[in-house]
Amino acid sequence: MISQLFGAVMLAYLLVAILFLTAELWSSPRLQNAGRIVLWLGLGVQSAGLIGRWLENYWLALGHSPPLGWTEKLRLIILHAPLANFYESLIFFAWCLPTLGLLAFRRYLKGYLGALIAVLSTLLLAYASFGVDSRIKPLMPALKSNWLLIHVVTAFLGYAAFALAFGSAILYLVQEKRPRSSLPPLPVLDNLVYRTTVLGFLMLTLGIITGAVWAETAWGRYWSWDPKETWSLITWLIYAAMLHARLLKGWHGHRIAWLAVLGFMAVLFTYFGVSFLLTGLHSYLT
């Protein structure tokens, strides 16, 4: 039932994208507003769906457990956040994008930029709805750790922030080629790329650190050169290089934008490529 809810959210985000695009083409502030409202609605429904899925996970786990005291129940709740398989991670990713977008872009989350974010979320939800097993399964022993929640949340906030940086960078490159007065001006876009990248870098760093500490408690190795780990390191190195180039070499504009695009390709490979093309410790995602 909840997976149908996410299907509805997917349609809502698709509508948001269409509204933002038509608003841009006809320069209609009314359609922009309608897009914002539908975006908020979709986000609200998706948040409710995530909480519902969380509860469902928790109830299922409760059914497999002996009667528990409230501290153990709390731990069970923390363990059963809907972040434990590929389907749930896609849904969460699709939630992070508009949420972070509203926080980081504020009034710029409209028009082409807003449509781009909405399309990305739509694609993620479409993939989750049509291509991935959505059944709830009990938690396997490797995932039973308090680190699961913080590790996955930070990692996906990082991915989402880099997606926003990618969106701004694409817009920057387009704006540079064919300037349009309705798009945010170049310095604003450049600043958005930088700020979202910094946010993503912080989150990715946190994701890697929490992952390392978790791996140390689960397997006795904080780093095992597992493909997921290695690719997150590759991503981290690319963004580290980009931040150094910008802050200390004064790189701006399209060179930084291209690095943001390259970095996001690495993010996509870290998330999808590693899960499908390479095997490793994170293969339970599929």
Add this chain to the structure above:
Amino acid sequence: MSVTRIHSKPKSWLWGTLTSIRLTVFVLLILAAVAVIGTVVPQNQPPSQYLAHFGDAWGELLWRGGLTNVYFSPWFLGPIIVLALNIMACIVHGLPEAVRRATRRFTIEAALALPERGQVTWPADVDPHPLVSATLRRELGRCRRETLQDREVFLLERGRWRPLGPYLIHVALLLILAGGLIGKFWGVDGQLALDQGEVAGAFQLGSRMEQPLHFQVRLDNFQVSYYERGGIPKEFRSDLTFLKDGREVSRATCRVNEPVSFGGLTFYQASYGSQAAGPIRLTVELEGRRQTIAALLRQPVELPGGRGKLIAVRVDGNFQGYGPAALLAYSAGTGHPMVFWVLQGHPELGEQPGPYRFTVESIPLRYYSVFQVKHDPGVWWVYTGFLMFLPGLYLAFFRPTERWVLVLAKTPQGQWQARLLGASPRQREEFAARQERLLMELKGGTPS
């Protein structure tokens, strides 16, 4: 970290290169590229695998070139060393200046040298002090107040420690690298496989070496529990007892995500397996007649009716999620043995060759548990690095430097005049917004 290069002296040239950001960016991208190779070429496989997979020429090249263990080859370690030197050089180069800036007091002279951002005047009969204090407190927080003979100066400085942020980050990175090195040289990393009831006084280091323990460890019980039969495992649990000179010292339960430490070593639940603890009991059916036989592992059994031999090759406690099963080899006369699985809980699954039909009555299983045994003195270095990294990131990226000064004085005409000075080199937008609000509130007296 600006760099001046003097090419005439080789020492200065080397120093200039080591402290250059161009080198940093270059090394970071090289490291990323080499790491990609490590995920595309499977690591640490036997040489024959590479020859089979990549062909003779390429396989040989990969093997000899160190690309099959790339993270411990010069291709990766070289750039890492260069990066470490680069970081150290940058720290030596820039840290003293950063410390000087961070510990420098925000003096009146420095304050009055800041660029002016606006002026507000009030008539002589209005005392602006309450308004100025209230506005500054609301918009900026608590300011330092200094009274000179003819004027009053309000000062505020934020993010003074910001210049230290990058250095915290880079020292943290060095700590993490040092931790990795310490673990590599002084750490112990091995495996220990224990049958239920078995006592061990040593564990495996690598594939050949055995490392003695200064205590003994016994596996009292190993258990896999499932959410539902044949489904996802719920828990792997090993109950361990640690002994010294035959005396029990401590007991502990080791699970995945819940390692156990004793005597300076940590035991992690790594994997498990099962083997037959006694004869497997099978029902054999031939032309309607049933009979029960007992087969020991890898011991041929003549089948009733004399139409062949049977060998139980292997058992599995949970074959592909379908519960206990036995791998049997049946041979009739001198022919090749035919191998097939028989599942205890699902006799209908799988094809069986020959005239006999086999069903499993019971498999006495004994589980063994495999532990990762580890001691890594570098972990705390790495963790210290992690802990240092975060305040470093905060200072470097989320704590902009901001300086505000308000000078309140009487003009020669007797009016009150406030001059607002300030600067925030890295957050111009936010600074400008706050400046506008401050000036508006001081002029109009109404907060927006």
